[in-house]
Amino acid sequence: MGFTQESAVERAKQDLAGRLNISESDIRESSVAKVDFPDMSLGAPASGEMSAQMISTGWRINLNANGEDYEYRADKYQLRLKGPNGSNHVIVS
């Protein structure tokens, strides 16, 4: 499969809703921007992960739920949740 911006946002909302056990309608889309990330882990490497050091274009998806901000990153191949303190998660790859 390959993500588009819209499908990546949709998948990010699904993921966050599941994590917080809330309805997707309770999630607000703060911003979505096309971004150049520093590498192919989209600047959000998961534990034990190495990534190609090529500038890679993708989307930064900022969501808000229950008053908290959540940042997802995506490109056509993957969706990641950039966690606090570097604890990033690969959602789809």
Place this chain on the structure above:
Amino acid sequence: MNRSNFWIRVGIVGILVVTAAVLGQIRRWQSKPVPNIEVVQTGAQKPKTLARSVQDAEPEILVRFKPGVKLADIKKIAARNNDRVEDKFEYIKGWVTIDDLDGADMESVARQYEAMTSLVEYVSTNDVIRLEEPVPVPSTRDLVHRERDSNIPNDPQFAEQWALSNIGQDGGKAGADLSALKAWAKTKGTKEVVVAVLDTGVDYTHVDLAANMWSRPDNVPQYQDEELGTFNDIRGFNANVNESDPMDENGHGTHCSGIVGAEGNNSEGIAGINWNVEIMPLKFLGRGGFGSTKDAIEAINYAIDRKQKGVNVRVISASWGSTQNSKALEDAIRAAGEQGILFVAAAGNSSTNNDSRPHYPSNYDLPNVISVAALDRTDSLASFSNFGVKTVHVAAPGREIVSTWLNDQYREASGTSMATPYVSGVAALILAGEPNISVEKLRERILRSVDKIDSLGGKIASGGRLNAAKALGN
């Protein structure tokens, strides 16, 4: 006579010949036997002159007398020397051709007239006239360009490859390149050297890469791993899913491979820094361009095994990394070094200082590791590039780099990923001429042959840009 004087004389003689032709002299010359006519070599070599027969009545020297010296006086002078005036060029004042009648050689006759300093301005031996075809008269500039031209590949996108030859195209800084043309005058690489590209795999069918892909020689056994089994590793290894086929699904490894060794001068796409080399695809990064440290170690282990089985793997190109340290990965790279394998690693793209915020594997302090920063086409450190005066060793072009991509395509990309294979490629060029150089000396050669750049002082250890020609001793 020095070379510049020679060409001046050639030019003058050429003008004289043209003029003579206009005057109808050529026919007269052609009607005579022309034994032992001169051989003229064009290009940088000095023309050779073969001695002519003394029976040949061709004019032997060209003399320019000073203004005021009359033709009658010139004829008298010639007669005293047992010569005769063969011709006078009506439209080129002062010049006559002198024919020797007593069989003296041209140089002797010329010296006779040169000695008449009160009467003679200039003497030229008549040694390069060739009537069959025009004699090119190259300038020094032409000669320089001809020497360079012989190393310019015919790959149609070469003009976009500012990293190899930066003439200021697209806002670049002329000369901010790897001096590839000069390096190629010495070597364009060899298929005796194997560079392992440890990455997303390689599109080994790419039209610009296929000729330079490694394949396992018949005398090297299949890869056997006690846990993983036996692999018919014809084209390399895929540690991502533990299989033989290292086909690239992402494009990144194909891009890096083109930088190392896209086939040069094949009228296709681009030229690699090596026109000839063997690229061994080692895949551990998946379709998304990321992978596990464990798989990287597995692939390095494969490279070491192949080296021990006789494959001349001397370089691993590693355009990847992370801030996560792994002692196991460090040990794997050390083991590769013990097998004489240089490990070239990207410094990272976070614009941060690796001295204080380490990036791995580029930060491993091992004698076979080179950490590579990225430059743009103006010789500036790329805005994204990591740096570190203690931990980043050399800079190479890494912004707006065109190279091979999946499905016979080409694409521009940026990153220390792109800078890294240039260093790997230059290592391969060095190895082409010095196959037995130790990994430590190989590393030292690369780091000591850089072009110092002021803006890199205090930023990276060598303070300079990779220079392929200097690394080869040019």
